């Protein structure tokens with residue numbers, strides 16, 4: 001069963017997280033593209049669980065963050081613990 005079955009429900013959650021965290025990806029820190037007509041764009045924001053549900057993470061807002069679609073997919077594929085990438089100022 002889908003957590004947020006409708007686009008409207010998903011948008012509401014996404015907006016709440018965005019107001020709290022801003023427009024940057026929780027994984028890589030880069031800006032995300034909101035409001036794109038293409039929903040499968042890799043820079044679209046997706047709703048991410050900070051503690052995965054299979055580890056007992058909740059669906060509360062406090063356990064949710066926004067991340068690029070591509071970052072979300074990479075993290076899921078690697079099955080790594082959640083970490084926030086920090087940008088090295090030397091690399092811009």
Ligand SMILES: [Zn+2]
Pocket residue numbers: 025026027028029030067068071
């Ligand atoms: Zn990202």
